[in-house]
Amino acid sequence: MSYALKLACAALVGAAALPLSDAAMAADLAAPEAFVVETMSPIDVSFGVKFATEYNLRSVSQSKGDPAVQGYVEVSAFDWVYAGFWASNVNFGGADPTAELDYYGGVRHTFDALTLDAGFLYIDYVGQINGTRSLDFWKIYGIAKYAVTADFSVGANVYWTSDFVNIGDDSTHSSLFAKYSIPSSLMPIPDVGAYVSAEVGKFWIKSPILPDYTFWNAGVGFTYKAMTLDLRYTDSNLSRRECATFIGQFNSCGDRYMASLSFDTSFSKLK
Template sequence: MTRTLATGALCALVTCACVPAASAADLQPMETAPEAPSFYDVAFGVKLTNDYILRSVSQSNGKPAVQGYAELTLFDWVYAGIWGSNVDFGASNPSMELDFWGGLRHSFGPLTLDVGYIDVNYTSELKNAHKMDFWKIYGIAKYALTDWLTVGANIYWTSDFVGFGVDGTHSAAFARIDLPGLSTLPDVKFYVSGEFGRQWVAKNFAPDHNFWNLGGGATYKAMTLDLRYTGASLSKRECALFIGDRNSCGDRFMASLSFDTSLSKLK
C-alpha cells in the first residue's frame, strides 16, 4: 500500500450556534415571567456543492457532493453530532465519509471557545484495502470584534493520520465580515469570509502544504448561497502522493447552496 493513502479527509467541522429567542418581558405584565430557554436544541442541515473541497483539496474528484448533518446541544455547553458526504478519491476508494463528533462549546460575550473530538469513517472501501478511519481532537476560538467582524483560529491534531499511526496537524486563521448595508430586504444578508492555514504530517509521510480560500455569499432565512475560490501549495506530483489523484489539487472555484435550521427556530 503506497502513501497515496494519505488523504486529508476531514470535514470542515460544522458548528451551529443555538441562540435562545429574545425575551419579550417588556410586552407582558410584570407578574408574568419570561419563558425559560430550553436546555437542549437540535441543529440540522443539508448542502449541495459542486465539489467537496477539504483544505483546498477535492475529496470528490471535482464532482458534486450532497452533505448533511445533525447536532444535539445540551445546556448551551455540551454537543454531539453526525455529518456525511459522498467522496471519490484513490487509495481504498471509499464512497462515503461519515463523521461523528462531540465536545464543549460556549460563548462568553464576544468570545466563543470550542474543544472536541471527531471520529472520521469511510464506507464501501475496497476489500482488503487499508482502512483509513481515524480520529482527531481540536480547539476553535472565535471573537466578535464588532457586530460585523468576527475573527478566529483553529487547530486539529491526531496521532493516527488516516489510520497509519502518524502524527498529523492542521491549523488555520479565519475571518468573516457581515455586510448588512448591501441589502434592503430584512431577510437577506450578505457576507465575505476567508481562511488561511497549513497542514503538516510527521516523518514526511505526506507533503506539508498551505491552503486558503476567499469568497462570500448571501443568506435568506435558513438558506445560504456561498461562492468562493480556493487553492493549496501542492504540485501535481505532491497531490498524487497526498490523495492519489494529481488533478484533485490546484486553484478552483466552489459553489454551494445549503439549508440550516434548528428545533428552537421552528417553534
C-alpha cells in the same frame, strides 16, 4: 458498526435535513400567540443539508471535483456540551471509499464576545474496496472565535491526530479565519444578508512520504432565512506530484472555484 448500519445513518441525516426549507418558511409565517412568555429550552437540535459543486477539504477535493451532498445533526445542551453526526459522499484513489461519516462531540461556550470550542472527531470511511487498509482515524481539536464587532469576527483553530488516515503518522492542521457580515441596513432586499470570509492555514505531517502544505480560501455568501448560497475560491501550494501522493489523484488540488447551497435550522428556530 456494520456497513449497512452506517449507510442507514447517512440516509437518516439526509431525510431529516430535506424538509428544512418548508419548515423554516412555516415558522416565519406563524404569528405568535398573545401573552405567551417563551422559555428557552436547555437542549436544542440543529440540522441541515448542503448541495455543493464538490467536497473540498483544505483545498484538496475529496470528490474528484464531482458534486457532493452533505448533511448533519447536532444536539447541544446548556450552551456547553454538544454531539453530532455529519456525512458526505467522497471519491478518491487508493481504498476508494464512497462516503465519509463523522462522529464528533465536545465542549463549546460563549463568553461575551469570545467563543471557545474543544472536542473529539472520529472520521469513518465506508464502502472501501474489500481487502484494503481502513482509512478511519480520529482527531482532537480546539477552536477560538472572537466577535470584534456585531458584524466582524476573527478566529483560529488547531486539529491534531497521531494516526492520520490510519497510517500511524502525527499530523496537525491549523488556520486563521475571518468573516464580515454586511449590515442589514445596507442590503437593498429585506431578509437577504451577505458576507465575505477568508481563511489561511497550514497542514503538517511527520511522514517520509506525505507533504506539508499551505492552503487558503476566500469567498462571498448570501443568506435568506434558513438558506445560504456560498461562492468560494480555494488554492494551495501542493504540486501535481504532491497532490497525487496526498490524495491519489493529480487533478484534485490547485485553484478551484466552488458553489454551495445549504439549509440550516434548529428545533428552537422552528417553534
